[in-house]
Amino acid sequence: LAKTTQPISMDSYEGQEVNITCSHNNIATNDYITWYQQFPSQGPRFIIQGYKTKVTNEVASLFIPADRKSSTLSLPRVSLSDTAVYYCLVGSTGSARQLTFGSGTQLTVLP
């Protein structure tokens, strides 16, 4: 599974757009990029997944450049409740579908 590198922590203010970038230099052709969100003492929750270019859903956007060696999770107009740890995962989805979580990025949204 491809190794990922994310910032350890980020601070933002309510109402701002937050971009969290993940590096995955050795991503393989079959790999997808997936982001999860985790609140304290809760299980991670799937946010978004993409393979290339841009993916958008009701909570976030995911930008993937052509070389796919990095990706950026964009959270529009964050609120205090978006304070959480965000994990970037890279991997293909064969029968094992094992997820490898790195250290994640602790996002703190300030009032």
Place this chain on the structure above:
Amino acid sequence: DSGVTQTPKHLITATGQRVTLRCSPRSGDLSVYWYQQSLDQGLQFLIQYYNGEERAKGNILERFSAQQFPDLHSELNLSSLELGDSALYFCASSGSQEKSSYNEQFFGPGTRLTVL
């Protein structure tokens, strides 16, 4: 609510003891995964079952074992417990398409194990 249930929510036991954690996947999901999350180790994949059969193994100790029953619920057995086994144990489930391009897993609320 993810649809994945885990019992018990909290468990306090002593070193050397054995405990069983239980997980019920979302309705229709055939895969069950177990993860351990401790403060100093992050979220670690332990083991996966698919429709009753072991499919993948991660950093699972020999003192730990798991199984998935015909009704698809799963149990994680932890024996000869040590202080370092204190952690949050999460179960997750995913859909029935074995070769889906999805990496989406649905996590339960976790069981907090404290070994004294």
